[in-house]
Amino acid sequence: MTRTVRVPDPSFELMDDHEGHSLIYRQHGFPCPLVRWHFHKEYELHLIVASSGKVFIGDYIGNFSPDSLFLTGPNLPHNWISQAAEGEDFAERDMLVNFTDKVLDRGIAVFDELKSLAPLLARAQFGIEFRDPRCIREARQLLQKIADSQGATRLGHFFILLELLAASEDYQLLSGRLPTQPADELHVDRINRAVDYIFQRYAQDLSQEEVAEYLGMTPTYFSRFFKHATGRGFVEFVNRLRVSKSCELLSKSDMPVTEICFESGFSNISNFNRRFHALKGMTPSDYRKQVAQRLTEQNLY
Secondary structure, three states: OEEOOOOOOOOEOOOOOOOOOOEEEEEEEEOOOOOOOEEOOOEEEEEEOOOOEEEEEOOEEEEEOOOOEEEEOOOOOEEEEEOEEOOOOEEEEEEEEEEOHHHHHHHHHHOHHHHHHHHHHHHHOOOEEEOOHHHHHHHHHHHHHHHHOOHHHHHHHHHHHHHHHHHOOOEEEOOOOOOOOOOOHHHHHHHHHHHHHHHHHOOOOOOHHHHHHHHOOOHHHHHHHHHHHHOOOHHHHHHHHHHHHHHHHHHHOOOOHHHHHHHOOOOOHHHHHHHHHHHHOOOHHHHHHHHHHHHHHHOOO
């Protein structure tokens, strides 16, 4: 049995604890009040240390597991929701660093060498997941050095880390659209409640009318509201969640494809195969083979 923790209503996260520092280092466990769908003006470099689950970045839906490494840009909504057994907690789930454009803008004005980081920050507007195991191992070591140091030494480790990530060619851009102006508090609250409700029920028979009623909206208004907020229509959003779940099962189990189809929330195999191919560009069986090949290559490092 798994559980999804109902997290507090999210909002624009104001990080007012810079206290004169150029960057903020944090680590926290799960459950935690910081685990919520939110956005902020800072960039966020986020390493998962423990647990697996679903990641939401902009209009992207995917999976995460230990050693998943992401970089998000300013005002790009994001959340990582762990799937944990009943009563299971993680004392340390995340290591992350937040920093603003100001740090780089001022640095570039003085040090020409920092200009090489500009393409990385431009890509971060869409959200980035880094894939190279060697790069991720080195990034984790540097994050630990940032955690253990202060002052100019910490800043030095930070710039080495950004240089490492800027040079990596094995990454995936995530969100299909750039972040817009931050929404008001009520708007964000409703989006979070909708996404949270859908996340807990997407593997079941779930209708747009049911979610609209939960939010106290008419189906027509909810449809417009949800697509404007997430960049995806309700049906597409749910299907992406289901395909994401099927990818997780294909990667981590030997369940038959037909069983995975129903476990992920699809009602028939033909619709499952069609939706899967539309999003992944291959059949579920080919996806499983590709994952196995990638794992074999990673074990060679």
